[in-house]
Amino acid sequence: MMAELPIAIVLLVFACAGGVICVSGVFMTGLADKLADRTGLGEAIVGGVILGAATSLSGTVVSVTAALDGRASLAFSNSVGGIAAQTAFLAFADLMFRRANLEHAAAEVTNIVQGILLVLLLLIPMAALVTPEFTILAIHPASFLIPVIYIAGLFVCRSVQEEPMWRPVKTKETREDTPDDEDEKTASKTTLRLGLEFGGLMAVMGLSGWLIAQSGSALTDRLGISASLVGALLTATVTSLPELVTTLAAVRRGALQLAVGGIIGGNTFDTLFLTAADVSYRDGSLYHAATNQDYFWVVTAALMTTCLLAGLVVRERSGPAGIGFDSLSLLGIYLGAIALQVLAF
Template sequence: MTEPWPLWPSVLALAGAVIIIIFAGSRLARAADEIADRTGIGEAVAGAVFLGAVTSLPGIVTTATGALAGDAAFALANPIGGIALQTVWLAIADLVYRRANLEHAAASLENILQAIVLIALMALPVIAFATPDLQIGWIHPVTILIPVFYLYGLHLVRRVHEEPMWRPIRTSETREDEGGPVRTQSLVRLWGTLASLGLVVAVTGWVIGQAGLSVVAATGWSSGITGFTLTTAITSLPELIVLIAAIRMGALTLGVANIIGGNVFDVLTLSVADSFYLEGTIYSAAGAVSLVLLGGTLLITAVLGAGLVMRDRQGIGFEGIAIPALYAGTIALAVSAL
């Protein structure tokens, strides 16, 4: 493992990572929106698969860094915290999109199904926490099942996009997936842009992970709480930047799918955490605080799913109030459990 950095260089590294992520985020949104239009795959699928994967890269690398360093609580808290905080971003985005409730305007069966898939995927680590001694090599069997369930979930989302069995009621505030203006940039160059930005945010993720672990070492803070709050706030910035950029472009479905799809992808990061933690299953070492964080995040996701179904027409909706409150309550409960 690399030696921890001093405190102030770590803080400066985290600040620099913020700047880089902000720079890359808006460009990611434009590239993904044009790819969705040019390929015909739709904003929901593009946001879930391409944006979800690329914007999750900082969190993946941060998690792998923490797991290799042997810090189980930090490695698990980062992806779980990413799911929770990125859902909070939707409440913030409701304030940006003042015309109507964002979940109402971006009505999409694919997004609802992804929220259900996300809840199912997060149920698997709960089982792993309850059976920490089950192992295949040094990993838990759930680590293998999570990618399998994820791929099947993507298959279901694609089927829903191609052959939907029902559609949300269209209102005057509903914004459907519509093609944008035709641009001259080649599709190959668009894919290259997406890949290049992905590389930038991935390298940034390593910096965030190393700096976050160094902050823990220098301050003595709880690694689980630090991973759930500080480093997660930075690794989740691409989702926030992309979400706001998509809203400003009018690509509401793309923006919401980026958040939910990124959250689904973040569950895959739990498999990364267990795979890179070489001292046994990560669930046997993470501690009770990680289970508290996971339970709170499950509840936050359930409230989001309810908001997508209920579709309050105006304002931030009940989910816009409940989600930040549940996030704050989860942190408070985790701190009290230390």
């Protein structure tokens, strides 16, 4: 249906769906922060699991829809391209937070553990690529392994939060995760109602993701653009806008652990796109159907996550332009990757 519409209408649908995702993301940040306080789970856990999963919903829909249509490259690159884009967003958040380097102020061991988990999950597709193509009901074994490791990692994160074996050194710039005072309007709402509002916004984002998948596929066919390029730089970036909006909104609210945790947790959740897409892709292993152009973004995402982890451990107070070496590295790697992709295609 989308392929039959004029190109201007397709672009309009794509832009409007992206706008809805952005607006929904703003409201979700506030709700997530309140749910973190109400449930006692903490900003890092809620940001990494609940907010990260919710803001990633539209991207999940894009990957699954593309895979069902037999578009392996679009499904794969949308998944891993979003991880790279979202990690780069932390550099913009660092620019916004002027007191110190964001990774210094948002010291939280849970975020470090989730970052390690993310690197591990990014290595699984690479392992699938270099092993023989083998599937069970047209699903590669790696797709079974990813959710198992993801769930096990969440239990480890929860354990680390409850009984940390080490804590970051506190400085005057360190921002601790403490409950915020609720305004009268929010205080009058039950936790269940806040959760239902959060779920409603998730549904809206899921529908928007479907529209982006359809319009993105149409643009690939009509304009003759590489599916890898569309997935990594177009659909992935647009469906990642909630992470940018929620990260900046969280920094503005002073919820720094929520900001960093939302990005890392969202990225970790995004690896589940690959499992969902492989299950939806009926022509064999998604990992072997993807191209080297798609795996280029796996390497990019892994490099960026490693730099982020270094920043969280080193905790540089400030650097050039008021941001740390890690943020500069994130921007340099991401912009360099985009330049290489554009020049290559």
